[in-house]
Amino acid sequence: MRRRSVGCHPLGCRHVRVEFHDHSIEFxxxxxxxxxxxxxxxxxxxxxxxxxxxxxxTGVANSINSIMRTMGGAVGTAIVITILARSAQNYRTPTGPVAIATEDA
Structure with a gap:
């Protein structure tokens, strides 16, 4: 079992201890x-x-809120994809090489 500290959760910047286990059911x-x-x-x-x-x-405020949530989700997704792509390793398969993110990403 490995432990990693994850910071800046969307609900507030604090450090949350996350345990990564061997089975996904634990996560x-x-x-x-x-x-x-x-x-x-x-x-x-x-x-x-x-x-x-x-x-x-109020309509404008709610619209801006929705736009900012969408933009934040897009930026957050792009950051996660960049981190995962940076740690990708190529694996040989019968149909050709496939890049898969490592567990250490």
């Missing part, structure tokens, strides 16, 4: 609970936006 509950927390935060975000903007600007 699935952490992933599900993390995604549930993000979904709750995304669902709750429009309420403070409506409180702090004028009534006529």
């Amino acid at each position: 699935i509950p952490a992933t599900v609970s993390g995604n549930a927390a993000i979904a709750i935060a995304y669902a709750a975000m429009p309420a403070p936006l409506v409180i702090f903007v004028a009534d006529k600007d």
Whole structure:
């Protein structure tokens, strides 16, 4: 069992200890609970936006919030793909070489 420290979680910058095990079933509950927390935060975000903007600007505020969430997801995905692609190793298969990210990514 290896342990790694992961920082800057979307719900706040703090260090979270994540344990990587040999079986994916041990990692699935952490992933599900993390995604549930993000979904709750995304669902709750429009309420403070409506409180702090004028009534006529609530549509604009919610639109900007949605755009920023989409852009953040796109940038985050690009960063993860870059990290995984950087650690990729080529493996020979019957149909030709395939690049697969290593476990140390």
